[in-house]
Amino acid sequence: MTLHPQAAPARRRRSRQQRRQLALLLILGAISLFTLAPLLAVVVLALSPANAPTLPHALPDSLTFDNVVRIFDVGEFPQWLFNSFVYSAVSVVVILLTASMAAYALARKRFPGRNVLLWSIVATLMVPMQATLIPTFILISRMNGVNTLWGLIVPTLANAQAVFLIRQFVRELPDEIFDAARIDGAGEWRTFTRIVLPLIRPVLATLAIFVFLWHWNDLLWPLIVGQTDEARTLTVGLATLNTETVSTANIMAAALVSFVPCLVVFVLLQRHIVASITSSGVKG
Amino acid sequence: MHSSPPAVAGRRSQRRREALTGLLFVLPTLVIFGLFKFLPIAGAGAMSLTRYRLNGDYTFLGTDNYTRLFDDPHFWESLGVTVSYVLLFVPLIIVVSLVGALLLDKLVRFTGTFRALLFVPYLSSFVMAGIVWSWIFDTDGPLNAALDGIGADPVAFLSGDQLTVLACLAMVSVWKGFGYSMLIFLAGLKAQPAEVHEAARIDGANGLQAFWHVTLPLLKPVLFFVLVIETIIGFQVFDTIYVMTGGGPNRASYSLIYFLYDEGFKFFDFGYAAAIGVVLFAVVLVLSLVQRRLVEGKDAS
Numbered sequence: 001m002t003l004h005p006q007a008a009p010a011r012r013r014r015s016r017q018q019r020r021q022l023a024l025l026l027i028l029g030a031i032s033l034f035t036l037a038p039l040l041a042v043v044v045l046a047l048s049p050a051n052a053p054t055l056p057h058a059l060p061d062s063l064t065f066d067n068v069v070r071i072f073d074v075g076e077f078p079q080w081l082f083n084s085f086v087y088s089a090v091s092v093v094v095i096l097l098t099a100s101m102a103a104y105a106l107a108r109k110r111f112p113g114r115n116v117l118l119w120s121i122v123a124t125l126m127v128p129m130q131a132t133l134i135p136t137f138i139l140i141s142r143m144n145g146v147n148t149l150w151g152l153i154v155p156t157l158a159n160a161q162a163v164f165l166i167r168q169f170v171r172e173l174p175d176e177i178f179d180a181a182r183i184d185g186a187g188e189w190r191t192f193t194r195i196v197l198p199l200i201r202p203v204l205a206t207l208a209i210f211v212f213l214w215h216w217n218d219l220l221w222p223l224i225v226g227q228t229d230e231a232r233t234l235t236v237g238l239a240t241l242n243t244e245t246v247s248t249a250n251i252m253a254a255a256l257v258s259f260v261p262c263l264v265v266f267v268l269l270q271r272h273i274v275a276s277i278t279s280s281g282v283k284g
Numbered sequence: 285m286h287s288s289p290p291a292v293a294g295r296r297s298q299r300r301r302e303a304l305t306g307l308l309f310v311l312p313t314l315v316i317f318g319l320f321k322f323l324p325i326a327g328a329g330a331m332s333l334t335r336y337r338l339n340g341d342y343t344f345l346g347t348d349n350y351t352r353l354f355d356d357p358h359f360w361e362s363l364g365v366t367v368s369y370v371l372l373f374v375p376l377i378i379v380v381s382l383v384g385a386l387l388l389d390k391l392v393r394f395t396g397t398f399r400a401l402l403f404v405p406y407l408s409s410f411v412m413a414g415i416v417w418s419w420i421f422d423t424d425g426p427l428n429a430a431l432d433g434i435g436a437d438p439v440a441f442l443s444g445d446q447l448t449v450l451a452c453l454a455m456v457s458v459w460k461g462f463g464y465s466m467l468i469f470l471a472g473l474k475a476q477p478a479e480v481h482e483a484a485r486i487d488g489a490n491g492l493q494a495f496w497h498v499t500l501p502l503l504k505p506v507l508f509f510v511l512v513i514e515t516i517i518g519f520q521v522f523d524t525i526y527v528m529t530g531g532g533p534n535r536a537s538y539s540l541i542y543f544l545y546d547e548g549f550k551f552f553d554f555g556y557a558a559a560i561g562v563v564l565f566a567v568v569l570v571l572s573l574v575q576r577r578l579v580e581g582k583d584a585s
Binding site for chain 2: 020021024027031032035036038041042045055056057098099102104105109110111112114120121124127128130131132133134135136137138141142155158160163188192213218223224238239242251252255259263266270273
């Protein structure tokens, strides 16, 4: 120690730093536990055996998938699950494709009315969905789309965020790539599918997550357009089950089934989320 | 070497081809937006001036729906509920997500893990969040069991007085939503230049002083951004109310969108419901313009 007079304070500083990091980890651990507790409660309640003591008074002795299996016999549950999958999956694919095409044209092609169209689309971002709920419902109902899957899906395909966000990405692609494609004799469609789409994959992945979550978890529009038992989505079905007299175990099993796809999508694509929120948030 | 006339013609036809491909590529979006965004926006304004029936029959009323709305005690009641809810929800979600971001920002290892863990509730639907928290707030639920454990009286969280009910609803939305604004704050913190913080430390500022005088002022644009988007989200509250209280007890949680929903789909008063939608749009528009003003003012200075 006497040989290295600098070492002692440095070591002390380092150990203080380590203590602070440990405290930080403990605090964040406690917060995470508190945040995740309701979700853990769903899992435990959904997997508790029937007629056995469970939360909030006791922890179950054993866990079982009985409730989860049985929920598929309640009402039109499998149909709700199917509707939710179609609603979310079709929306993701169509929104990503049409918005990318539009974004490519709006960023790279000159055509009459381009700026008017771009600003009209951006301006709709300020109109909340609830403000156009009634006319959209009337429109779909006059087109005989109430209680149909297409009636549910089609109005939600106009997604201004998707067009706007993808356009920002396409605009930043270097001109040389497009010149090279032209020299190679690639047609417009080929340039779009082979060059643009692969290059904007990060933003597409992010949008895929958010569009999936928005549609899967959506309540108001599916509630209004799907009025029969068979036409409901899982989220609407979950809300309906909650008002009917089903057991806590059943409703929690249904909630768990509704949550798993969101968790899977998140785990698969989560690194994209941080990047996108980072860029969209700070640039405002 | 080209002679000039064919080159001009070539350039012109090339420009025409560019315009044609551009139009073809925006065509699907143009059709979808035309039918399901632009048309309903115009429709909302037009319908709000009529008494409208589902079969398409309507009577022109002029501004009657609006004068009726401003005379309707239920409208003012639902606006009051919504504003109270926003005043509870927005400060709470800002504080929670900012604290989360500040802690994550200081963390050296396991940042990704904790960022993901705290984001997980955002993945759930408001319906699922409402169901779980209804169970938590239930008279026989874990919260009251805990109160009982320490010898306190049970609390009627969702069936008691208005402030308690709205606070519970706000809490659920904070739990579900804070992960998103936390990541926005975290990005804002990461973007702050390290030298400024270094300088503050050299000047002898302690943690709290550095936060007040350095971190927070630098974070202002991000703070405004989050403030406005969370306020807009707060004004649209519906799902948790639909699941947890049904607008009750005694209309204590009867929000603006609940009012719109009832007028439209319980009483089928479509013109009136459309007018409520237009009022909501006006509120959101003002908030967006205020935000734009604040952000642009910041850039200019």
